[in-house]
Amino acid sequence: QVQLVESGGGLVQAGGSLRLSCAASGRTFSTYGLAWFRQAPGEEREFVAGMNWIGATHYAISVKGRFTVSRDTAINTAYLQMNILKPEDTAVYYCAMPPRIVAGWAPDDMDYWGKGTLVTVSS
Secondary structure, three states: OOEEEEEOOEEEEOOOOEEEEEEEEOOOOOOOOEEEEEEOOOOOOEEEEEEOOOOOEEEOOOOEOOEEEEEEOOOOEEEEEEOOOOHHHOEEEEEEEOOOOOOOOOHHHOOEEOOOEEEEEEO
């Protein structure tokens, strides 16, 4: 059974930084990709960043240059480093795991999800 557990969310002022973590069990980030999504109140879940199993990364235009996705395969943990945070980044952030061959970065393309961690950016 695959489990993904996010941590690292919290309250931060605009312009600040946070690093989210996603600990995985049941599948390894060395052989499967990973993705981060977010969902703001009243909004649909949206793609933020992803990495396929080879290590190629993809970012939403809204976060490119500010967020960085990474992984530590030794401890099977993924990260999302978020810098220059803006109030519009406020959302619940979810870690997800796609199939080994990533068909796309939409929510329906993911196999497994974490329960999410809340990020609140104050102005």
